[in-house]
Amino acid sequence: MKLATWNINSLTVRLPQVLDWLAANPVDVLALQELKMTDDKFPVDAIKQAGYHAQFFGQKTYNGVALLSSTPATEVVKNIPGFADDMARSISANIGGVRVIGAYFPNGQEPGSDKFEYKLSWLKGLRLWLREELATHPKLVLMGDYNITFDDADVWDPVGLKDTIHCTEEERYELRALLAMGLHDAFRLFKQPDKSYSWWDYRDFSFRRNRGLRIDHILVSSALKPLVTSCVIDKTPRKNERPSDHAPVLLELGPV
DNA sequence: ATGCCTCAGCTCCTGAGA
Numbered sequence: 001m002k003l004a005t006w007n008i009n010s011l012t013v014r015l016p017q018v019l020d021w022l023a024a025n026p027v028d029v030l031a032l033q034e035l036k037m038t039d040d041k042f043p044v045d046a047i048k049q050a051g052y053h054a055q056f057f058g059q060k061t062y063n064g065v066a067l068l069s070s071t072p073a074t075e076v077v078k079n080i081p082g083f084a085d086d087m088a089r090s091i092s093a094n095i096g097g098v099r100v101i102g103a104y105f106p107n108g109q110e111p112g113s114d115k116f117e118y119k120l121s122w123l124k125g126l127r128l129w130l131r132e133e134l135a136t137h138p139k140l141v142l143m144g145d146y147n148i149t150f151d152d153a154d155v156w157d158p159v160g161l162k163d164t165i166h167c168t169e170e171e172r173y174e175l176r177a178l179l180a181m182g183l184h185d186a187f188r189l190f191k192q193p194d195k196s197y198s199w200w201d202y203r204d205f206s207f208r209r210n211r212g213l214r215i216d217h218i219l220v221s222s223a224l225k226p227l228v229t230s231c232v233i234d235k236t237p238r239k240n241e242r243p244s245d246h247a248p249v250l251l252e253l254g255p256v
Numbered sequence: 257a258t259g260c261c262t263c264a265g266c267t268c269c270t271g272a273g274a
Contacts, residue, residue, distance in 0.1 A: 202261035
C-alpha cells in the first residue's frame, strides 16, 4: 500500500501537476492540503477520470484538505471532533484497512501572536482527539503539512531560525507528544540524505540553494510501524515550472 | 525592518503563507 501527502498551494493552479504526479506515482492514497477552494469548485470529474475517489473539505481562499484514494473511503470525518474550528484543516477516513488522517496544521505566523495561540490550541485539540482515535483505530496514519520541524536536522539554518515559527519549543513539544502516544516519524525510520526538506520558500532561490524545512510529515501508529518499507520526499515536482512550495512525501507499507 | 515570491479576491493592492 502506498500513501502520500502533498501541500499543493491551490488545487486550481496545481491540478495538472497533481494528475501528472499521480500518473507517475500511482499511490493508493494521496492527502492534499491548501486546496484554497470551496467544495463546489472541487474537480471531481478530473480526479474520477484519473481513477480516484475523492473526499474533500474546502473553504474559500484558504486552507482546504482532501483525500484521494484508489478504493472507496468510509467513515469520513471533517476537522477535529470536540475542537470548534471555522477553518477546513483535516479530513479522516478508513481506506484499505487503515485509518488515514490528512491534516493542514495551522501556520502560527509568529510566536506570541494570536495565530500562534490558535496553533497551540489546535495542536492540543488534535492530541486529545488522537488518543481516542488511536484506541479505536490501531492502524492509523497521520500525514500532512504539520508546519513544525522536529529538530535541527529538519532546518537549513538552525542557528538563524532558532525559536522562530516552525522551530519553537512549544510547537516541538506538541509534536513530541504525538510520538509519546505511540506514533512514529516514518521518514526517520530510514537512513536519509543530509539536509532533507519538504518545503522551500519561493523567494531567494531557496530551492536551488536547498534552504528549506522539513515540515511535511507522515506519522504511523505502532501497529503499522513494522509494515513500513520506505518513506521518501519526492523533490521532482518542486522542479516544475509553477511548483508548489512543498514537495510530496511518500510512504510504502507491506500488506495491512 | 524590508524585500524577496506566490496565490486569492469585494483584484491593480492587501493578507497570508512559512
